Amino acid sequence: MTQPEIFYRRIMGIETEYGIACTGETGEKRLGPDEAARYLFRPIVARYASSNVFIPNASRLYLDVGAHPEVATAECDHLSQLLAHDRAGDTALHELSLTAEEALRRDGIEAQIHLLRNNVDTVGNSYGCHENYLVGREVILKNLGNRLMAFLITRQLICGAGTIARKNAGYPAGFCISQRADHVWEGVSSATTRARPMINTRDEPHADSSRYRRMHVIVGDSTMAEPTTALKIGSMLLMLEMMEAGWELPPFEVAHPSQHIRDIARDITGSTPIVMKDSSTVTALEIQEAYCAAATEYLGQREVPEGEGTPTEELRRVVELWERTLTAIRAQKLEMVGKDIDWVIKYLLLRRYEERWGTTDPLDPRLINLDLRYHEIHPARGLAHLLERRGLIHRWIDDDAISDARQHAPSTTRAHLRGAFLTRAQELGAPVTVDWMRLKLDRPEPEMVELSDPFQAVDERVDALIATMENYAQQGLYR
Structure with missing residues (x-):
């Protein structure tokens, strides 16, 4: 069998679906999602006669099924570039929301458009955040997906967005590490909505199909904190690169991944036992620790020419955060990553307000509102943005990089x-x-x-x- 090509420089992108709501000043509903989305996309339709367009920074902006605005970043080939273009998508939609609010006022409707970078609404509907990674044509996606399954179901420990989940399928209401965990039902499949797999194998490379495939990962959460997004993407880059290089990875073969992903989501200690196909068990935390150790060892010998993809130094930042997150979980000293990892930031925030308000109800409407506000992309209204401005969420890139990505396409792809x-x-x-x-x-x-x-x-x-x-x-x- 042909050895896969090693993509030190890898084409990648993120597709983000957003929740949308339209409310008055006191929070009452003014318009439904369909009507709000029509106002949001009115300038796009007026200009392009379509709600599905590519814009000058080369990203795709469109209205997806279910009145979900969606942005697919342009093709990027290194981590910081992708982070900048991912956040530029938020900026593009925020600009549209301001225009929509002005149009609403002209029509005599005093209302705010809320765009939420999350994955589940208040009644349990789910929408996605998809990652795309270019791989060689010789790679069999189903085989690759099966090799990655243990990594993917436990990855939420290091890059989950966190949420307050309602009672569901035998699980009580309470905090969940991941927003997508309850909404995926298969490991690897060619479907995206009907089966909701973790990896989609549909053969749609958007490139020379004799040379490339596109690995479409649909299990990840929409993340707000830049370090969380960097860890989500960076750890996957390392996993793919190590497999292409023939690097030895921990041989975890999970028996029932779709069941375990839900169990892991409800255990902030990472001690959930995961049953392997040989009936042995390994905890979710131990699985992540093993992969992180392999990545650390691999980086010690990685030699990539300058300008070829994500620099090794940046991937070392990824692994340092990866190690620190796992240490924080094992020691249950979550404050060690309390400014870096979305689910930890949110968990600690919710616990503080539970104590302040004296509530023990996980579905207290005030807590639900905090959960949602964390994900709003409006710079003045979004809670994550407020925390970031106060230095309570760390940055990975700077505002200049985001501004440049809003105006210009990636220069290297x-x-x-x-x-x-x-x-x-x-x-x-x-x-x-x-x-x-x-x-x-x-x-x-x-x-x-x-x-x-x-x-x-x-x-x-x-x-x-x-x-x-x-x-x-x-x-x-x-x-």
């Missing part, structure tokens, strides 16, 4: 070509059609360039297509 094409088309008013792989000038004579290499940031064909667009504009064809 195919997204750069899409961004340049869209930006010039917007400046000239040229009619174009774009998807992940294709750039098309619609008229007067349709011309299209197909981009099958996601690593390619320079292409003479795209330069020529933009020149043609500019020539048509000079002839006055787009007036």
Whole structure:
């Protein structure tokens, strides 16, 4: 069997679905999600005649099923770049929400649009945060997914978003480490909504299908704290890279992953026993400790040319946080990562307010409101943003990186070509059609360039297509 290619420089992206609500000043419901989403996307539809578009920073912005706004980042090839573009998606939607609130006022409706970067609403409906990682064509996704299953079901210990869960399937109401844990039902499947697997195997690489596959991970939570997102993505990058390099990983084969993921979510000590296929048991914490130790050893010999993907130094930051999080869980000294890991930040916050309010009801509406407010992306209303400004949540990147990502596509991947094409088309008013792989000038004579290499940031064909667009504009064809 052919040895998989090692992608030190790996194309990756994040798709985030957002909850939406429209309320008055005292919290009363003003519009339903469908109506609120129509106001939110009104400027997009007016401009593009569609609610599914690519914008000049090369990301995809669209309205998903169930009135969920969604942003899919442009193709990124290193960790900090992806974090910046992920947060830039929040910024793009926040700008739309401000415009929507102005439109509501003009229509005589005093209301606020709330956009929530979470995974479950107040009545139990779930929506996702999907991670995408490029792998070689020779990789069998089902086999890869099965090898990753123990890692994925226990990964919530290091990067869960935390939530207050209602009574569900025999579990009492109370705090859960992960928001998605109760809503996935299979390990590996080609479905996304019907079966809700942890890894989706649908063969849709958005690239040369003779060379690449796309690993689509749909079990992760939407995370607010930058260090949590960095740990979520960075630990997965290390796992994929180690497997491609033939690095020996702990041989965990879980018997019933969809059951265990729910058990783990309700145990902040990580001591939940996980049954292996050979009937032995290992705790969730021990599984994560074993993977973290393997990653630490691997990084000691990782040598990557400068500029090739995520630097080793940044991945060392990931592993340091990974180790510290596991130490905090084992010692039950959660304050060690109380400014870094979303579920820990939220758990400690909720405990403080339980004591302040003297409540023992896990479904106290005040606590539920705190849980939701943590995830609001509005800088002035969102609780995570407030904590971040006060230095109570650490940063991984800075505001300048986010601002640059809001305006510009990644410069090191195919997204750069899409961004340049869209930006010039917007400046000239040229009619174009774009998807992940294709750039098309619609008229007067349709011309299209197909981009099958996601690593390619320079292409003479795209330069020529933009020149043609500019020539048509000079002839006055787009007036």
